[in-house]
Amino acid sequence: MNAANESTTAADGDQVPMRAEWGTVLISSMLVMFLLLAVVSKTEAATLGSGDLALVVERANGSVQIVETTGNSALTRVEGLGDLSHASAVFSRDQRYAFVFGRDGGLSKVDMLEGQLVARVMQSGNSIGGAISQDGRLVAVSNYEPGGVKVFRTDDLTLVADIPALYGAGQHSKVIGLVDAPGRRFVFSLWDAGEIWIADFSAGDQPVISKFEDIGRNPYDALITPDGRYYIAGLFGEDGLALLDLWHPEQGVRRILPHYGKGEEKLPVYKMPHLEGWAVAGNLAFVPAVGRHEVLVIDMLTWQEAGRIAVKGQPVFVMGRPDGRQVWVNFAVPDNDSVQVIDAESLKIVNTLQPGKGVLHMEFEPRGEEVWVSVRDQDELHVYDTASFERRATLPAQKPSGIFMTARASRIGL
Amino acid sequence: MIRWLAPVIISLLGVAVAHAATPSPQRQAELRHLLIQDCGSCHGLTLKGGLGPALTPPALAGKPPEFLQLTILHGRPGTAMPPWRGLLSEDDSRWLADRLLAGETQP
Numbered sequence: 001m002n003a004a005n006e007s008t009t010a011a012d013g014d015q016v017p018m019r020a021e022w023g024t025v026l027i028s029s030m031l032v033m034f035l036l037l038a039v040v041s042k043t044e045a046a047t048l049g050s051g052d053l054a055l056v057v058e059r060a061n062g063s064v065q066i067v068e069t070t071g072n073s074a075l076t077r078v079e080g081l082g083d084l085s086h087a088s089a090v091f092s093r094d095q096r097y098a099f100v101f102g103r104d105g106g107l108s109k110v111d112m113l114e115g116q117l118v119a120r121v122m123q124s125g126n127s128i129g130g131a132i133s134q135d136g137r138l139v140a141v142s143n144y145e146p147g148g149v150k151v152f153r154t155d156d157l158t159l160v161a162d163i164p165a166l167y168g169a170g171q172h173s174k175v176i177g178l179v180d181a182p183g184r185r186f187v188f189s190l191w192d193a194g195e196i197w198i199a200d201f202s203a204g205d206q207p208v209i210s211k212f213e214d215i216g217r218n219p220y221d222a223l224i225t226p227d228g229r230y231y232i233a234g235l236f237g238e239d240g241l242a243l244l245d246l247w248h249p250e251q252g253v254r255r256i257l258p259h260y261g262k263g264e265e266k267l268p269v270y271k272m273p274h275l276e277g278w279a280v281a282g283n284l285a286f287v288p289a290v291g292r293h294e295v296l297v298i299d300m301l302t303w304q305e306a307g308r309i310a311v312k313g314q315p316v317f318v319m320g321r322p323d324g325r326q327v328w329v330n331f332a333v334p335d336n337d338s339v340q341v342i343d344a345e346s347l348k349i350v351n352t353l354q355p356g357k358g359v360l361h362m363e364f365e366p367r368g369e370e371v372w373v374s375v376r377d378q379d380e381l382h383v384y385d386t387a388s389f390e391r392r393a394t395l396p397a398q399k400p401s402g403i404f405m406t407a408r409a410s411r412i413g414l
Numbered sequence: 415m416i417r418w419l420a421p422v423i424i425s426l427l428g429v430a431v432a433h434a435a436t437p438s439p440q441r442q443a444e445l446r447h448l449l450i451q452d453c454g455s456c457h458g459l460t461l462k463g464g465l466g467p468a469l470t471p472p473a474l475a476g477k478p479p480e481f482l483q484l485t486i487l488h489g490r491p492g493t494a495m496p497p498w499r500g501l502l503s504e505d506d507s508r509w510l511a512d513r514l515l516a517g518e519t520q521p
Contacts, residue, residue, distance in 0.1 A: 076438035085459030102459055126463060144464060236494060271455050272465060333452050334501060
């Protein structure tokens with residue numbers, strides 16, 4: 001009995017340490033695994049750069065894809081960003097975080113390296129675009145509903161300033177064409193009011209606002225030249241563009257290329273064109289005509305028209321290759337299956353590509369050897385060689401629209 | 415012959431005016447796509463408004479379908495609403511106006 005008891009006890013006694021041992025082994029091996037994982041992800045985070053990454057807006061599902069442009073491959077998808085029709089993005093100066101402006105008024109901060117949504121605020125009912133300040137500390141969002149600009153801290157997205165776009169008898173105007181400018185300024189245009197405003201944050205987080213009235217009817221978008229000096233708003237309600245010299249705002253806004261439509265009746269504009277700082281090549285700026293199937297060329301030394309190029313349809317994006325030698329153009333429906341390439345020297349069309357229905361956006365790699373094109377209706381991203389025009393890669397994406405490369409982080413106005 | 419044809423043609427025209435023909439299922443799919451993607455570029459993908467106003471049933475309440483159809487076909491001169499008659503037929507535009515009023519706009 002005793003022996004039996006002893007053996008039972010011994011057995012019991014044995015079993016306890018045995019379980020403990022297994023437990024220790026299990027726990028310690030799990031610990032090792034966790035540590036390994038932590039080390040691996042730490043090392044990845046430490047060794048992976050973000051300079052060759054891009055964010056692709058997938059407008060169907062409120063997601064973005066993060067892709068890399070060295071091997072042209074998809075890395076990950078980030079979900080939960082809300083209604084992303086017409087969404088755009090800017091980047092933190094370290095190129096790690098993207099700030100995505102959604103149509104539903106959501107402002108989302110995405111970690112490009114970890115592939116995670118790190119912060120999100122609903123800042124208005126309906127927004128259109130945004131900009132990041134020169135020092136990278138402020139992110140501004142332009143809104144349709146209620147019209148105005150809201151400015152947030154980039155670190156935690158807390159509200160810093162609220163600038164309602166009030167005009168006339170207290171109406172709100174939709175705001176478009178918001179860009180950053182040197183001197184910790186934001187510049188934007190009021191669609192309904194026909195005004196350009198500068199919000200100057202150089203003295204701190206309370207902006208000083210300067211307003212320029214009567215700049216023309218219905219400014220629809222604007223660009224700032226890559227040096228940050230000239231702000232140019234395109235006009236929808238009349239022919240011409242509005243030009244503001246940010247070195248000399250006291251000189252006011254002047255009209256350039258008035259009457260480019262020569263009084264002829266406009267063709268229907270099925271999609272609002274866009275203006276971007278990319279469209280500057282040397283002394284020339286290339287901008288879409290409104291209601292004419294033409295790209296207008298502006299000589300930036302004289303601010304006179306330097307030519308116009310007949311294209312396939314109503315241009316939407318007119319983008320200069322970073323070296324300025326080529327200009328790529330996409331179109332509104334029904335010509336949104338095509339892309340045309342203009343030689344910036346001869347001002348002639350040198351190629352017409354047909355990526356497929358729903359070409360919504362194009363973005364050059366930082367030095368321009370390849371260009372990414374989103375083809376919405378085919379659920380594809382295409383990467384083209386800009387010298388041979390051959391397609392180098394095709395990636396699946398869900399109703400892709402805007403493509404934004406992190407290299408934008410170091411460019412004024414983008 | 416001509417005497418016999420005339421009433422037929424007139425009655426055919428009458429039919430076309432009285433009831434817009436429903437677009438084929440394939441055309442309906444194209445129109446739904448157009449409504450979300452292309453009208454959506456101004457009115458918002460969910461048609462809750464953008465540069466153009468909201469096109470939801472509450473926003474359009476009380477507006478006759480013929481009026482919306484005319485807006486779609488001929489646009490609103492002096493505003494950003496373009497005339498779609500180059501791309502859409504009378505039947506297409508009436509069908510779209512009816513979908514908007516009924517709120518049946520998702521694919």
